[in-house]
Amino acid sequence: MSNPLVRKLECYVPLSEADRMCLIDATGPGRLVAARTDIIHEGDDPRAISIILDGWACRYRQFINGRRQIVSFLLPGDPCDPHVFLLDEMDHTIGAITPVTLGQISGPTLQAMTARSLQLDLAFHREALATAAVQREWTISLGSRTGIERLAHLFCELHARLAAVGLAEADTCPMPVTQNDLGDAMGQTSVHINRTLQELRGMGLITLRSRRLTIHDPAALARLAHFDSAYLHMTEPAGRAVAQRT
Known part of the structure; x- marks a missing residue:
């Protein structure tokens, strides 16, 4: 379909x-x-x-x-x-x-x-309830996660949501947003986002190139982000498979 x-x-x-x-x-x-x-x-x-x-x-x-x-x-x-x-x-x-x-x-x-x-x-x-849960998680990120945790969490979430609709391949997914977009979402400057991306790359967790994100170690990225996909509330088979991978 x-x-x-x-x-x-x-x-x-x-x-x-x-x-x-x-x-x-x-x-x-x-x-x-x-x-x-x-x-x-x-x-x-x-x-x-x-x-x-x-x-x-x-x-x-x-x-x-x-x-x-x-x-x-x-x-x-x-x-x-x-x-x-x-x-x-x-x-x-x-x-x-x-x-x-x-x-x-x-x-x-x-x-x-x-x-x-x-x-x-x-x-x-x-x-609609799942969307509200995502919004709550964004509020938690802005209020309690560090800069690197916020970005790591966003990448985990976007990968899971894309995988649910068949738009992620294994640990790779589209990521067409700019550093300005990420800064406007994370409450940070584009300069800070650039530094955080370099730190995630340096840790061997991600590659962001040609508008695609590759997560090299999903479990480690999720641990860093305090990411638990339960808030996405994907309970049917496709959603459960996504949650299990994350």
């Missing part, structure tokens, strides 16, 4: 063939959004749920003086909050990091889908 939303939701709940086809029909082929382009702005009316079908995006807030805080990375298969259409306006901006293929599901369509299928309703709720 090539649809990444289907692959992601099946990490939480088993879906029927009818459920899978419903998701594929609802998201459609998607539309292309250029890299470094905003998908939806803070203050906009969020009438539809955006689905990342391909590429990377991020949620962020930006101050008038240009300072930016990335609060999450959005990967293929991620719905950009399945209940966002219930709000009057966006409280953050979603921007494309790479070229993104974006699917959209209207609020009424999602409500009709989940009303017809208990499994789809459960899958979207579990996905």
Whole structure:
């Protein structure tokens, strides 16, 4: 099954063939959004749920003086909050990091889908709860992990999330974010991120080259980061396999 939303939701709940086809029909082929382009702005009316079908995006807030805080990375298969259409306006901006293929599901369509299928309703709720758990873990990183632990934890998390939707090969995965992006996510300068990357390389834990991350010793990187994949809540076979590897 090539649809990444289907692959992601099946990490939480088993879906029927009818459920899978419903998701594929609802998201459609998607539309292309250029890299470094905003998908939806803070203050906009969020009438539809955006689905990342391909590429990377991020949620962020930006101050008038240009300072930016990335609060999450959005990967293929991620719905950009399945209940966002219930709000009057966006409280953050979603921007494309790479070229993104974006699917959209209207609020009424999602409500009709989940009303017809208990499994789809459960899958979207579990996905939303897992997303909240990821956000809590990011808060823990910013508040309690050291700089090197933060970056190591982020790499462990992103690899696990990509593996869950079939986009990581063994211990290698795409990593198209810049050092500025990493700094904006980790609350650090790009200079500090560069030093931390050099330290991780010097420890023999990672290689980051040509927009790909290779984790040479996953167990050691996880120990350094205090990483436990349980907070990702991937309980179905694909998700359990990912959790076991991490």
